[in-house]
Amino acid sequence: MWLRRLALGIALLAAVLLLASGPGLRLGLWPLRTAFELMRFAAYLGIAATALAAVALCIPRVRRGGVAALAAAFLVGAASAAGPLEFQRRARSVPPIHDISTDTASPPEFVAVLPLRAGARNPPAYAGPETAKLQRAAYPDLAPILLAEPPERAFARALAAAEAMGWEIVAREPAAGRIEAVATTFWFGFKDDVVVRVAPAGRGSRIDVRSKSRVGRSDAGTNARRIRGWRAALLD
Structure with a gap:
């Protein structure tokens, strides 16, 4: 039936758009805006395919002999929509900031990575008191x-x-107590910069870490998650 073929075709197209969005950006085939547009259309098409498949499964004469194809359309469509929708949910659940530090009063400064940030949309200087205020409200656990x-x-x-x-x-x-690194995000291949500062504190040490995106107004919570992951590895 044409409805089965339509649902499956839309689901497969959604999957192709989603799977192409990140790798295409990494390979330089299209800009960031296009990658986000591909994800957005993948979500729309995924929702449409899921809805069509669900309707078709409820119609006996359409369902007959095509349950496997409709189930595949439903699952592929749902999976294609889930990723972009979850990304959007995360982005909306956090403030639109991209510079996260455990010390917002005197953030660790970038030195060695500065040449790597040449031409980056976000400057290396700390984003300022408004960012610090938003960070404290959203990520109160990030502290020295x-x-x-x-x-x-x-x-x-x-x-x-x-x-x-x-x-x-x-x-x-070690003498300066500074570590600088570049972290690459999985899907889009964004390059984010990280600096760790180790300083004496009484008989022990105090460690601060800062993670900043090179592009994008909002990091969708990526830098905070990165710092938490590093902290867990440090304290393990």
Whole structure:
């Protein structure tokens, strides 16, 4: 029946658009705006395919002999819509900021990665007090990390955690207590910069970390999740 073929065709098209969006951006085939548009249309088509398949499954003469195709259309359509919709939900659930630091009063500064940020849409300087206010409201758990270890050991642990995260280490300077790295996001391949600062604190150490996106007004919570993941690796 034509309804089965239509539902399956739309579902497959949605999957193709979704699967092409990120890799195409990574390969330089289209700009960021196009990648987001592909995701948006993938969601629309996925919803349409899911709805068509659901309706068709409720019609006996359409369903007869084509349950497998309709089930495939339903599942592929739902999966194609789920990813973009979840991304949109996350983006709307967090403030539109892209510079996250455990120390918003005196954030760690970028040094070694500055040449890599040349031409980036977001400047390397800290985004300012409004960003700090929004961060404290959205991510109150992101605070300096205190360790009962001397800075030398704390630095080694911080570096090991950064390497465990798969970051590209750009600089490691034990004397200055600074680690700089580049983190690449999975789907779109965005390059975000990270700096870790290790300083003496009494008989132990204080560690601060900052993660900043090179592009985009909002990071959809990526930098905060990255810092939390690194913190978990550090304290493990």
